[in-house]
Amino acid sequence: MKKTVYSIITIGALALASCSSKEKQEPSSTKVDSAILVTIASPTGNNGNGLSLSGQVEAGQTVQISTRVMGYITYLKVKAGDHVSKGQLLVSISNDDILAKRAQADAMIAEAEAAVKNAKKDEERFNALYKQQSASAKELDNINLQYSSAKARLDGAKQMRSEINAMLAYTNLTAPFSGMVSQKMAEAGAMASPGMPILTIEEGGAFQISASVPENLIAQVHQGAEATISIKAIDKNIKGTVVQINQSSQFTGGQYLIKIRLSGADQKGLYSGMYANVFIPIKSTTNLTNTESPIMVPVAAITYKNQLAGLYTVSSNNTALLRWVRLGKTTGNMVEVLTGLQKDETYISSAEGKLFNGAPVKTK
Numbered sequence: 001m002k003k004t005v006y007s008i009i010t011i012g013a014l015a016l017a018s019c020s021s022k023e024k025q026e027p028s029s030t031k032v033d034s035a036i037l038v039t040i041a042s043p044t045g046n047n048g049n050g051l052s053l054s055g056q057v058e059a060g061q062t063v064q065i066s067t068r069v070m071g072y073i074t075y076l077k078v079k080a081g082d083h084v085s086k087g088q089l090l091v092s093i094s095n096d097d098i099l100a101k102r103a104q105a106d107a108m109i110a111e112a113e114a115a116v117k118n119a120k121k122d123e124e125r126f127n128a129l130y131k132q133q134s135a136s137a138k139e140l141d142n143i144n145l146q147y148s149s150a151k152a153r154l155d156g157a158k159q160m161r162s163e164i165n166a167m168l169a170y171t172n173l174t175a176p177f178s179g180m181v182s183q184k185m186a187e188a189g190a191m192a193s194p195g196m197p198i199l200t201i202e203e204g205g206a207f208q209i210s211a212s213v214p215e216n217l218i219a220q221v222h223q224g225a226e227a228t229i230s231i232k233a234i235d236k237n238i239k240g241t242v243v244q245i246n247q248s249s250q251f252t253g254g255q256y257l258i259k260i261r262l263s264g265a266d267q268k269g270l271y272s273g274m275y276a277n278v279f280i281p282i283k284s285t286t287n288l289t290n291t292e293s294p295i296m297v298p299v300a301a302i303t304y305k306n307q308l309a310g311l312y313t314v315s316s317n318n319t320a321l322l323r324w325v326r327l328g329k330t331t332g333n334m335v336e337v338l339t340g341l342q343k344d345e346t347y348i349s350s351a352e353g354k355l356f357n358g359a360p361v362k363t364k
Contacts, residue, residue, distance in 0.1 A: 041349035055211030059202035112154035212255035
C-alpha cells in the first residue's frame with residue numbers, strides 16, 4: 001500500500017515538473033513571436049560617390065484658381081481628384097451688377113457715337129462756310145473743339161466697356177491647362193472675394209522631384225546632372241535630370257532647392273506628394289573627403305519625450321535601443337542630427353508596433 005502511494009506521489013511530481021518546464025518555455029517562444037517588425041535606414045548625405053537627398057514628387061505646374069471680383073459662386077461642380085481639360089469652365093460667379101454696368105457703358109457709347117456724328121457734320125458745314133468766308137475763324141475753332149471733345153468722350157466710353165469686359169471675364173474661370181483638381185477650397189453658394197483661392201489645379205502627366213541640397217554641397221550639383229530617384233511607395237526607380245537650381249537659400253534655411261525632371265515613360269503610378277530618395281552621382285570627388293555633409297533623418301523617425309528628442313537603433317541583441325540626439329534644421333520631411341548619430345550608423349525609420357527600450361525587434 002505504501003509503495004502504491006509513493007508511486008502516485010512520484011508520478012504527480014513528474015507531471016508538475018513537466019508543466020512547469022512547458023510554462024518556462026512558452027514565454028521564450030511568445031517573445032520571439034512578438035518581435036516588432038522594423039525598417040532599418042541609414043542617414044542621408046554624401047556617401048563619397050554622390051549625394052543622397054530626400055525629395056518629394058510634385059506636379060510640373062501648379063496653379064491656384066481665384067477671381068478679381070466679389071460675388072456668390074453660382075457654378076462649381078468639380079471636386080478634388082477630377083481631371084479637367086484646358087479651357088474647361090470651372091467656376092462661375094454672379095455677375096448681374098457687372099452686366100448692368102456694361103449695359104450702361106453700351107448706352108454711353110451709343111450716345112457718344114451720335115454726338116460724334118453730329119459734331120462731324122457741323123465741322124464739315126463750318127469748313128465749307130469758312131472757305132466761303134461766311135464763318136469766322138473763331139467759330140470754326142469752336143466747332144473743331146466740339147468735334148474733338150465728342151471723339152474723346154466716345155473713346156472714354158469704349159475704354160470703360162473694355163474694363164468692364166475684363167472684370168466680366170473673371171466671373172467665368174476656366175482651366176489654364178489640362179490636369180487634375182488637387183484641392184477645393186470653396187463650394188457653390190459661398191461668397192468669393194478678390195484673390196481668394198477657390199481651386200488648385202496640377203498639371204497631369206508631368207511630374208518632377210523637388211529636393212533640398214545643403215549649402216556645403218550645392219557646388220557639386222549642376223544643371224543637366226543625372227539622378228536616380230527611388231520611390232518606395234510604389235517600389236520603383238526612375239531616372240531624372242537636374243533642370244533647375246535655386247540660387248538663393250534665404251527662405252529655405254540654408255538649403256538650396258533643386259528640381260529634377262523625370263522621364264515621361266517612367267511616371268506611371270506616381271502621385272503628387274510621394275516621398276522620394278534622390279541619388280546624384282558626382283564624377284569628381286576632389287574636396288569631398290574634407291566636406292562635412294549633414295546627417296539627415298526623417299522627422300517621422302524622431303521620438304520626443306518631455307523636451308528631449310531621440311531615435312531608436314537596433315542593439316546587438318536585436319532589441320530597440322533609444323538614443324538621445326540633438327537636432328538642427330528641419331527641411332521638408334527631413335531633420336538634421338547634430339549629435340548622437342554617426343554617418344555610418346543605422347536607425348529604425350519605421351516600426352509595425354510601439355517601440356520602447358529593450359523591445360525585441362526584427363528587421364524586414
